[in-house]
Amino acid sequence: MSTGLTDTAPSGARRPGASEKQPAIITDLYDALTVRGMSLVDVTWEQHRLHESRRWSVVDMLAAVDLDRLTPRDRVLVWNAGRAELTTKPGADRLERQAEAECRRWGAKNPAVAAVMEACGTWSRYWNEEEAHHETVFIRLAEATGMEPISDETFIQFRQVFPDDDMLRTLVLLAISEITAAVNYGQCQHVVEDGGLRRIFKQVAADEIQHRNYFVSFAKALVDSGEYHAKDAFAVAHLFLREDGELQGSAREQRESRGTHVNWWDHLDTSDSDFRPEAIEKKEQLICGALKKITGIAVNSREEVEDTWMDLLDS
Numbered sequence: 001m002s003t004g005l006t007d008t009a010p011s012g013a014r015r016p017g018a019s020e021k022q023p024a025i026i027t028d029l030y031d032a033l034t035v036r037g038m039s040l041v042d043v044t045w046e047q048h049r050l051h052e053s054r055r056w057s058v059v060d061m062l063a064a065v066d067l068d069r070l071t072p073r074d075r076v077l078v079w080n081a082g083r084a085e086l087t088t089k090p091g092a093d094r095l096e097r098q099a100e101a102e103c104r105r106w107g108a109k110n111p112a113v114a115a116v117m118e119a120c121g122t123w124s125r126y127w128n129e130e131e132a133h134h135e136t137v138f139i140r141l142a143e144a145t146g147m148e149p150i151s152d153e154t155f156i157q158f159r160q161v162f163p164d165d166d167m168l169r170t171l172v173l174l175a176i177s178e179i180t181a182a183v184n185y186g187q188c189q190h191v192v193e194d195g196g197l198r199r200i201f202k203q204v205a206a207d208e209i210q211h212r213n214y215f216v217s218f219a220k221a222l223v224d225s226g227e228y229h230a231k232d233a234f235a236v237a238h239l240f241l242r243e244d245g246e247l248q249g250s251a252r253e254q255r256e257s258r259g260t261h262v263n264w265w266d267h268l269d270t271s272d273s274d275f276r277p278e279a280i281e282k283k284e285q286l287i288c289g290a291l292k293k294i295t296g297i298a299v300n301s302r303e304e305v306e307d308t309w310m311d312l313l314d315s
Contacts, residue, residue, distance in 0.1 A: 023050035025213050027293075029119065030224035034112045043119045051126040054210065056203055058137045064196035067145055074197060077188045079147045081204075082138035083158070084181070085131065086150065090161040091174060092128035096121045102167050106227075116221045117167070123218075127211055134204050141200075168219055168228040172236040172294065175215035179286045180247065182208035183279050212290065219294045230295035231312035237287055238309045241302035247283055 026046055032038040070078075099121030106114040143149055165173070185205035192198050222228040240246040288299050299305050 023053045025050065025210070025217050027213075027217050027220070028224075029116060029217050030112065030221040033115050033119075033221075040115055040118055040122070043115075044122055047119075047123050047126060050210075051130075054130075054207070056133065058133050058140070061137055061196070061200050061203065062140060062144075064199065065141065066194050066196060069194040070145055070197065071193060074192050074194065075142070075145050075147055077192065077201075078138050078145070078197070079142045081185070081188070082135065082142045083150070085135035085138055086155065086158040088131040088135065089128060090159055091177070092124050092131060094161050094164065095127070095170070095174070096124040098164050098167060098170060099124065110225065110227060113222070113225050113227050116218060116225070120171075120218045123214060127214070130207050130211070134207065137200055137204070141197075166228075166232055168222045168232045169236050171215045171219040171222070172233045172290075175212050175219065175290050175294075176237065176240050176247075176287055178208045178212035178215060179283055179290065181205075182212065183283050183286070187279050212286075216290050216293050223295055229312070230297060231309060231315070233291060233294050234297075234305060234309035234312055237291055237305050238302075241284060241287060241305050247280060247287075 023046065026032050026038075026043060029043070032043070099117045103114045103117040103121065106117060139150065164170075182205045185201045185208065189198055189201035189205060192201065219233060223230055223233065238245075284302055285300075288301070288305065291305070292298050297308060299308055
């Protein structure tokens with residue numbers, strides 16, 4: 001049966017859905033909107049193509065796991081991952097809400113920045129869906145292996161929405177959070193024995209890298225606009241990289257009592273295993289790489305991040 005979409009298409013028009021390029025993140029979003037003439041409809045189409053190309057099934061992934069092969073360490077890793085992922089929906093909900101408010105704020109003042117904000121808020125629906133896969137696959141697997149279940153009280157507590165902040169700071173924080181998650185899952189992937197569980201950790205880590213790349217793209221667009229200063233990106237990076245900073249996670253001697261939201265990476269329970277998926281040096285280098293992409297300023301260590309941040313404060 002004809003869809004009607006091609007019956008009236010002009011000669012030479014391409015069928016909807018056809019494309020010469022593989023789906024990819026628009027890395028120079030501000031340029032795409034202001035120089036290359038892309039519309040928000042164009043940007044949304046590219047977001048959807050990439051999302052659709054990367055879809056995977058939680059049901060199929062779980063079916064491939066041999067529960068009898070899982071070790072006590074495997075089960076602890078899954079249990080912690082489920083709790084960590086339970087806290088991601090509030091981040092996506094906040095991003096959509098904050099992007100909407102910022103879009104309205106910039107609408108008359110700088111329409112291109114407003115478009116960046118709208119593109120970010122629109123993409124948050126895909127981020128939310130993909131994180132729902134992560135949460136569900138780990139929590140369901142933990143329950144199937146007899147791990148301590150999540151109570152309704154804990155579920156509600158972990159859904160507390162993060163407080164708002166400057167949008168550039170928010171995006172950089174989220175990029176670093178995704179770096180942390182991706183590296184952690186990559187480390188887990190290398191120590192689990194069951195092939196099905198290994199594929200889950202590998203898939204989730206790949207998703208987190210895609211999320212990081214999106215946050216870097218949106219943050220870069222804000223800096224490229226001239227309306228946001230690189231010092232705020234470095235301020236957040238310094239918060240994570242400083243001695244006993246956020247990047248140390250549960251290994252820190254003293255952790256904040258946040259009161260507003262839960263960050264499970266601060267509270268990993270490794271009492272039944274001596275394995276901690278830290279890989280601090282790898283995370284540090286990935287954060288430095290993200291800063292270079294966002295601001296154009298190259299740094300190679302936490303000391304250089306701090307020095308650059310201090311210099312930018314005086315500029």
